[in-house]
Amino acid sequence: MPPSNLAAARSLYNRDSVLSASPARLLVMLYDRLLLDLARAEAAQLGEDWSLASAQLLHAQEIVAELVGSLRPEVWDGGPGLLAVYNYVLTGMVQANVQRDVVKTRECITLLEPLRTAWHEAALKVSMQEAALRRDAVG
Numbered sequence: 001m002p003p004s005n006l007a008a009a010r011s012l013y014n015r016d017s018v019l020s021a022s023p024a025r026l027l028v029m030l031y032d033r034l035l036l037d038l039a040r041a042e043a044a045q046l047g048e049d050w051s052l053a054s055a056q057l058l059h060a061q062e063i064v065a066e067l068v069g070s071l072r073p074e075v076w077d078g079g080p081g082l083l084a085v086y087n088y089v090l091t092g093m094v095q096a097n098v099q100r101d102v103v104k105t106r107e108c109i110t111l112l113e114p115l116r117t118a119w120h121e122a123a124l125k126v127s128m129q130e131a132a133l134r135r136d137a138v139g
Contacts, residue, residue: 024123031116034063038093038109045102057097057105064090085111 041056068086073079089108096104 022123022126024119024126027119028116028123030063030067031112031119034060034067035109035112035116037063038105038112041096042102042105042109045096045100045105050100053100053105054097057093060108061090061093064093082115085115 037056037060041053041060044050044053044056064086068083068090071079071083071086073083089111092104092108092111095101096108
């Protein structure tokens with residue numbers, strides 16, 4: 001398959017994966033990409049590739065803005081705290097970008113990694129419960 005066809009197939013697969021994903025899986029996918037962007041930004045900062053670092057940090061900020069927009073802090077006791085974390089890392093990513101500060105980028109990674117792990121675990125539990133319900137409904 002030529003490279004352009006391979007890229008198109010990969011893009012279609014990724015689009016279909018997102019469109020068919022459950023809300024829990026979408027959240028996990030956002031966190032995975034967010035941490036990937038931050039890791040790439042950190043590596044670019046260490047290599048003094050400021051253009052790439054900036055692009056990665058800007059994309060990471062877009063993801064956090066999406067997470068903020070979808071969060072409903074009034075319906076969950078932990079919501080206001082999570083919103084505060086999101087706002088803090090947004091500010092940190094802006095500072096990391098403007099000041100070219102790899103320590104700020106690392107701080108954002110350190111704050112977000114446990115959240116990603118927690119969402120992965122929660123999504124797995126939801127998936128297992130849904131599978132058990134389907135199995136019980138069939139048999």
